Amino acid sequence: MPLNDHEKQILEEIERQFYEQDPELARAVATRKPRPEGTWPARLATVGLFVGLAVMLVSFSRSTLVGLLGFLTMVGSAGFLAERFAARYRLLDTRLATRVERAKQRMRRER
Numbered sequence: 001m002p003l004n005d006h007e008k009q010i011l012e013e014i015e016r017q018f019y020e021q022d023p024e025l026a027r028a029v030a031t032r033k034p035r036p037e038g039t040w041p042a043r044l045a046t047v048g049l050f051v052g053l054a055v056m057l058v059s060f061s062r063s064t065l066v067g068l069l070g071f072l073t074m075v076g077s078a079g080f081l082a083e084r085f086a087a088r089y090r091l092l093d094t095r096l097a098t099r100v101e102r103a104k105q106r107m108r109r110e111r
Contacts, residue, residue, distance in 0.1 A: 048077035
């Protein structure tokens with residue numbers, strides 16, 4: 001969902017204040033690369049998803065139990081990935097909403 005003009009103005013004000021208050025931190029945040037340390041569970045779940053799919057497709061006609069285990073591995077991995085991405089976006093929405101609300105309060109006080 002795109003931001004309206006008022007929200008864009010608020011975000012620009014937040015960014016301007018951030019650069020004014022702590023320019024060193026602002027430069028560090030702007031140039032920092034994301035840490036890959038939290039990506040290994042997602043990578044493992046992705047591998048699990050494809051391994052489960054392969055096991056299910058290859059062995060379902062031969063052994064129903066092994067095919068079922070492949071299916072359960074695939075579903076569990078997909079569920080883990082879905083929850084992980086949903087949690088990440090919920091956290092971003094919460095942080096953004098908090099910052100926008102603080103900026104609105106500051107702008108009201110300045111008027």
